[in-house]
Amino acid sequence: MRVIAVGCEYSGVSTLVDQVHQWGLSRGISHHLDDHFTIPDAYHLSDEEQLAMLAMLPAIKERFQRFQIVYHVRLLHRYRDILLGGFHIEEKVYGPQYYYPGIDIDIREYEPDMPDDTMLVHLYAAPDTIRARMAAAPHPHSLVPAADVPEILDRFEQEVRASWIRRKFAIDTTDLTPAQLLETFLNRSIPHLSPEDAATRLLAP
Numbered sequence: 786m787r788v789i790a791v792g793c794e795y796s797g798v799s800t801l802v803d804q805v806h807q808w809g810l811s812r813g814i815s816h817h818l819d820d821h822f823t824i825p826d827a828y829h830l831s832d833e834e835q836l837a838m839l840a841m842l843p844a845i846k847e848r849f850q851r852f853q854i855v856y857h858v859r860l861l862h863r864y865r866d867i868l869l870g871g872f873h874i875e876e877k878v879y880g881p882q883y884y885y886p887g888i889d890i891d892i893r894e895y896e897p898d899m900p901d902d903t904m905l906v907h908l909y910a911a912p913d914t915i916r917a918r919m920a921a922a923p924h925p926h927s928l929v930p931a932a933d934v935p936e937i938l939d940r941f942e943q944e945v946r947a948s949w950i951r952r953k954f955a956i957d958t959t960d961l962t963p964a965q966l967l968e969t970f971l972n973r974s975i976p977h978l979s980p981e982d983a984a985t986r987l988l989a990p
Contacts (some may be wrong), residue, residue: 786805786816786866786868786974786978786982787861787864787865787867787868787869787899787900787902787903787904788802788805788816788867788868788869788903788904788905788906788909789867789869789872789873789874789903789904789905789906789943789950790802790868790869790870790871790906791870791871791872791875791907791908791944792875792907792908792941792958793908793909793910793915793916793929793934793937793938793941794823794915794924794927794928794929794937795910795918795919795924795929795986796908796909796910796915796938796958797910797926797956797958797963797966798820798823798870798871798963799820799870799906800963800966801870801906801908801967801970802818802820802868802869802870803820803849803909803964804964804967804970805867805868805967805968805970806818807959808947808967808971812906814866814985815866816864816866816867817860817863817864817866817867817868818867818868818882819857819867819868820868820869820870820871820915822848822850822853822870822875822876823871823875823879823928824838824839824846824867824879824883824884825838825839825926827924827925829917829940829973830954832938833851835925835926836944837900839900840864842887843884843886843887843888843919843926844885844888845884846880846884846885846892846982847880847884847888847890850876850880850884851890852927854872854873854876854895856896857872857880857894858898858899859923860926861899861900861903862900865893865981866913873892873895874892874898874905874941874944874945874948876892877890877892877944878937878940878941879928882933882937883928883929886912887917888987891916892944893947893948893949896948896950897949898912901977901979902952902979902981902982904922904950904953904977904978905950905952905953906951906952906953906954906955906956906970906973906974907941907942907945907947907953907954907956908955908956908958908966909938909941909942909955909956909957909958910957910958911959912934912935914959915934915938916931916934942955944973952977953977954973954974954977956969956970956973
């Protein structure tokens with residue numbers, strides 16, 4: 786499967802891509818996984834490097850993120866099974882708001898270059914649930930202030946609705962455990978699977 790999972794911070798994006806990755810491995814499917822589009826990249830950078838990334842000038846952040854998107858569109862073609870957390874939709878929401886205010890970006894131009902079987906899943910939760918998750922397990926470099934949560938939730942919904950990706954659906958994670966989130970994704974993804982992915986799903990144990 787080629788999956789782009791997007792949503793407001795603390796909506797369950799990283800949880801889902803990790804769950805799908807582990808689900809794939811248990812069935813002999815190795816998804817290429819990239820969930821490092823939020824600045825700073827906490828997956829591959831040291832604490833010192835993360836601080837340096839945060840300190841980059843706005844125009845440099847925008848250029849770096851744009852290059853990341855172009856490179857990962859290429860990876861969507863290279864890997865038949867790939868999981869991208871956040872990716873271009875997240876950039877459209879977070880970039881002008883937090884990374885480089887005043888710089889407008891266009892993400893629609895990248896979507897026609899993506900494989901036709903790319904799947905877009907939008908994760909969201911009630912604002913109070915997002916805030917509760919923030920308080921219970923704060924990220925080292927949390928991006929979205931609690932006061933911005935309703936606006937950011939709306940922005941993700943708008944961008945997903947405007948997306949040209951045809952295979953897309955949404956999951957409300959408010960009351961879902963990680964296991965329930967995976968099960969919900971697997972069930973709701975069935976109508977959006979390519980014939981090849983559907984055949985693989987049927988053969989998987």
